Amino acid sequence: KAGVTQTPRYLIKTRGQQVTLSCSPISGHRSVSWYQQTPGQGLQFLFEYFSETQRNKGNFPGRFSGRQFSNSRSEMNVSTLELGDSALYLCASSLAGTVDGYTFGSGTRLTVV
Amino acid sequence: GDSVTQMEGPVTLSEEAFLTINCTYTATGYPSLFWYVQYPGEGLQLLLKATKADDKGSNKGFEATYRKETTSFHLEKGSVQVSDSAVYFCALQRGDSSYKLIFGSGTRLLVRP
Numbered sequence: 001k002a003g004v005t006q007t008p009r010y011l012i013k014t015r016g017q018q019v020t021l022s023c024s025p026i027s028g029h030r031s032v033s034w035y036q037q038t039p040g041q042g043l044q045f046l047f048e049y050f051s052e053t054q055r056n057k058g059n060f061p062g063r064f065s066g067r068q069f070s071n072s073r074s075e076m077n078v079s080t081l082e083l084g085d086s087a088l089y090l091c092a093s094s095l096a097g098t099v100d101g102y103t104f105g106s107g108t109r110l111t112v113v
Numbered sequence: 114g115d116s117v118t119q120m121e122g123p124v125t126l127s128e129e130a131f132l133t134i135n136c137t138y139t140a141t142g143y144p145s146l147f148w149y150v151q152y153p154g155e156g157l158q159l160l161l162k163a164t165k166a167d168d169k170g171s172n173k174g175f176e177a178t179y180r181k182e183t184t185s186f187h188l189e190k191g192s193v194q195v196s197d198s199a200v201y202f203c204a205l206q207r208g209d210s211s212y213k214l215i216f217g218s219g220t221r222l223l224v225r226p
Binding site: 004006031033035042043045048055056058090092094101102103104105106107 | 147204212214219
């Protein structure tokens, strides 16, 4: 059974550019969440999607957005990149947004220069 | 708001030593509690979970008991191995209007041969 797949694994972008990260959840999982991991702030919740609807959003500026497609795949977009956006972005999926926790992907390492 | 507090690391142990990583939480209601582990360059792996008071989660020799009276979920292992070296995250999840995971700051464990 394939796990959560995130692409690309590594990305280098320049300040001011925008970036799109992709996440394919485990087959059958309908809930996808995104987290940002940095040494200073730790793991912070970005947003959660369930059946193509954003159910929750964390405290991030509007430059951070996401969406979920009908096949449950999800993308997140960051516009007008800043140096502080450099982080590991983790996607996680679960069957139906239950309280059983999530299965995480390996992440996309974004470096903004 | 909800929060998770973990003991500061790094924790350095010799192989076969006993491990305890402390975790306490603040939350309304009855959250589910989790321990995740992150190996270098990878995403998070669910180590164990407990969904109600007095539940004991266990996996790969690790154990943690959900203690509502002390709002704690301490991680223990009787005999650590070098391969257990990683960062360990305690997390909680409420099942009301939000399924997001709230993480502690992580505790790095280093096991020496």
